Amino acid sequence: MTDDTTGTGANDGGRGRAPVPESLDSLEGLALGDAFGERWFHTFRSPERALAEIARREPPAESPWRWTDDTAMAVSVLRVLHEHGEVVPHRLAAFFAESFAADPRRGYGSGMHRLLPGLAVDPTTWSVAARDLFGGEGSLGNGAAMRVAPLGAWYAGDPGAAARAAELSARVTHAHPQGVAGAVAVAVAAAILAGRDPAAPTGGELLMVVAGHLPAGEVRGGVERAIDLPGDAGPERAAALLGSGDRVRADDTVPFALWCAAHRADDLTEALWTTAAGFGDVDTTCAIVGGVVAARTGLGGVPPTWWERREPLPAPFARWRPVRSRGGQGRGPDAGPIRNRSLRMRVPVAGPTVRTTTGPLPGPRGTGEQEAHRMSTSDESSSGTERNEPLDENRPTPDRLLHTGGDRPVDPEDLVRLTGREPTPERLEWARKKLEEEGPAAVERLLP
Numbered sequence: 001m002t003d004d005t006t007g008t009g010a011n012d013g014g015r016g017r018a019p020v021p022e023s024l025d026s027l028e029g030l031a032l033g034d035a036f037g038e039r040w041f042h043t044f045r046s047p048e049r050a051l052a053e054i055a056r057r058e059p060p061a062e063s064p065w066r067w068t069d070d071t072a073m074a075v076s077v078l079r080v081l082h083e084h085g086e087v088v089p090h091r092l093a094a095f096f097a098e099s100f101a102a103d104p105r106r107g108y109g110s111g112m113h114r115l116l117p118g119l120a121v122d123p124t125t126w127s128v129a130a131r132d133l134f135g136g137e138g139s140l141g142n143g144a145a146m147r148v149a150p151l152g153a154w155y156a157g158d159p160g161a162a163a164r165a166a167e168l169s170a171r172v173t174h175a176h177p178q179g180v181a182g183a184v185a186v187a188v189a190a191a192i193l194a195g196r197d198p199a200a201p202t203g204g205e206l207l208m209v210v211a212g213h214l215p216a217g218e219v220r221g222g223v224e225r226a227i228d229l230p231g232d233a234g235p236e237r238a239a240a241l242l243g244s245g246d247r248v249r250a251d252d253t254v255p256f257a258l259w260c261a262a263h264r265a266d267d268l269t270e271a272l273w274t275t276a277a278g279f280g281d282v283d284t285t286c287a288i289v290g291g292v293v294a295a296r297t298g299l300g301g302v303p304p305t306w307w308e309r310r311e312p313l314p315a316p317f318a319r320w321r322p323v324r325s326r327g328g329q330g331r332g333p334d335a336g337p338i339r340n341r342s343l344r345m346r347v348p349v350a351g352p353t354v355r356t357t358t359g360p361l362p363g364p365r366g367t368g369e370q371e372a373h374r375m376s377t378s379d380e381s382s383s384g385t386e387r388n389e390p391l392d393e394n395r396p397t398p399d400r401l402l403h404t405g406g407d408r409p410v411d412p413e414d415l416v417r418l419t420g421r422e423p424t425p426e427r428l429e430w431a432r433k434k435l436e437e438e439g440p441a442a443v444e445r446l447l448p
C-alpha cells in the first residue's frame, strides 16, 4: 500500500475547502432520518405498534436513537469532500474502511462486510474489489444512495456536477450500474433543493429533472413511475407502487424516497413521518429523505425532543461545524445553535402541489413484498414472542449473519438472533419453519 489512508488531513481539517452549509444540514438531516427510521424496525417494536405510533405522530419515546451504516458512510463521503474538495476514490475507500473497522456493528449489509476489510488493507484496490461482489456484477443495493445526499448538497445548484461526483462516490463500493444510478438520483435531487433557488422544482417536476440525469434502467423507470403519482396519494400507495426498500436494492428504494422528499420538500419532520409510513428499509429511506429535504429546509422545525433523543453524529463532524454536542444528556431546549441558524427563510416555490401533510395513513397491512416483510414479523409475534419485552438495542447483529450468500449455513438460532431476541423453544420453532419455507430469503428480509 502506497497511500496514506488516514492522512494528516484527517486530524487537522485537511487541505480542502470549508464545508458548504447545506451539506452539513443535509448530513444532520440524514443522520436524524437514519436514527429515526431505524426505530420502526421490528427489532424495536412490532409492526402493529409502529403503525399506530406513526399514525399518531408519536415519536419513539426511548433514547438514544442510534444511527446506522447510512450515517457512518455519509460522514466519510463528506469527509473526502472536506479534505480534498472532490471525490478521490481511494481516499473515500480508506475512510469507509476506517469507520467500518472502528465500529462494524452498525448494520452494514453483507457486501460491505465482504468488501471493507480488504479496502482497509489496500484502498487502491476498490475498483476490482467492488466489481468482484455478487458474482462479478457488483452491488445494486441502496448503499451508495443512502449516504450521498450531503454530497449533492455540497454541489448546491449544480446537479450535473453532483451527478458526476455521485457516480464516482458510488463506484467505490457499488459497481453495478443501478447501484450507481440510485446514488446519482439522490445527489441530483439534493443539489437542486439545496440551490436556494426559489424557483427550484419540487414534486413531480423535481422527479422529472432527476430522471433526466439517469441512464435507462430500473432506477430511472421507478423515478418515472413516481412522477405521475400525486403528492396526496399517500405513502402506502407509493410504497406499493414503487417499493420501499424491502429488497434493499437501489431501484426499490430510491424512487419511493425521492417521491416522499419531492412532495414534502418544505417540512423535514413531516417528510420523515411520511417516509416511515411506507415501512420497508425504513432507516435507509428516512436517511435519504432526511438528507435531501434538510438540504433545502435546514433543521428548523424539528421538535427539540428529536434532537435530544437521537445519537450525536460521529467525528469528524464536530470539527466541521464547531457546535456543542447535540442530542446528549442534559441538553437544554435552546442549546442548539444549528437549529437557530437554520431557520433560514425559504420562499415558497411555484409549481406542482407541495403538500406538507400526509395522505391517508397505511392500514394494518400492505401489499406485495411489503406485506411479505410485515407478515414475517407478524408470524414471529404470533408464535410466542412477547411484543413488549425490553430489547437490548445495543446488541449487534452477529457479523456472520450479515454474510448471507456465503458458505456458512444459517440455522434457526441465527435467525432468531437476527430479530434482536434471545432464542426460546417457541422462537426456534418459528425460525425453523421460516427457513424451511423461505430458505436464505428469510434472512435477507431481516437484514438491516
Ligand SMILES: [Mg+2]
Binding pocket: 068, 069, 070, 106, 107, 283, 284, 448
Ligand atoms: Mg442502515
